[in-house]
Amino acid sequence: MKIIRVKDQNEGGQKAFEIFKEALADNAQVFGLATGSSPITLYQNLAKSDLDFSDKVSVNLDEYVGLDADNEQSYHYFMQHNLFYAKPFKKSYVPDGSNLDADQATADYDKIIEENPIDLQLLGIGRNAHIGFNEPGSSFDAKTTKVALTQSTIDANTRFFDKEEDVPKFAYSMGIGSILKAKKILLVAYGENKAEAIYNTVEGPVTEDVPASALQNHPDVTIIVDEAAAAKLK
Secondary structure: OEEEEEOOHHHHHHHHHHHHHHHHHOOOOEEEEOOOOOOHHHHHHHHOOOOOOOOOEEEEOEEEOOOOOOOOOOHHHHHHHHHHOOOOOOEEEOOOOOOOOHHHHHHHHHHHHHHOOOOEEEEOOOOOOOEOOEOOOOOOOOOOEEEEOOHHHHHHHHHHOOOHHHOOOEEEEOOHHHHOOOOEEEEEEOOHHHHHHHHHHHHOOOOOOOHHHHHHHOOOEEEEEEOOOOOOOO
16 A cells, blocks of 8 residues: 555645546546545546546446435536536446336446446545445445445435435445456545544454455555544554
């Protein structure tokens, strides 16, 4: 693992942008993308840049079950309003949250991932070290799955909804096994509430109780952290 320490999220967004720019220069074709607050400064830098993704493919990590693409809380909507409006890809894939047939929805997404091998996968990390929506206990070999969100994840997402009852309880998520197939992985984390997760990911044992610890088994991982998120690293 390569650890890049930055002053704050703005500097982290610039460092992440440079990694995306290098990937384009190296002829990367497929970019795995993430949602949440951590990638925002990266997407802002990409949106105002002259980089061209119009002949590239994007594959997103996850989507809430029960939300269609036009729902303002869906991750499809998030990507459209934070990146795709300025940087359209040739094709952008997000799990179909409106498809309530979990077996079909996950099988369809596994096929998309298989047909579009990911060159650079972007990740955030949850307070419990989840990546995508792969919560503690998730198999390191898993493909796309329907995930029951933990209460801590629901609590963290409540701020985006009018009331907790509106927060989806399930999501479709690219599995850890699929994430690990990416050629290169970039994880970004900011803030003191991510410090424990980063410590366990980087220096703790590799265990399914810490989903992101699986990244220790990958040959090319870069982690960008601000001072607060890196506070417990030795």
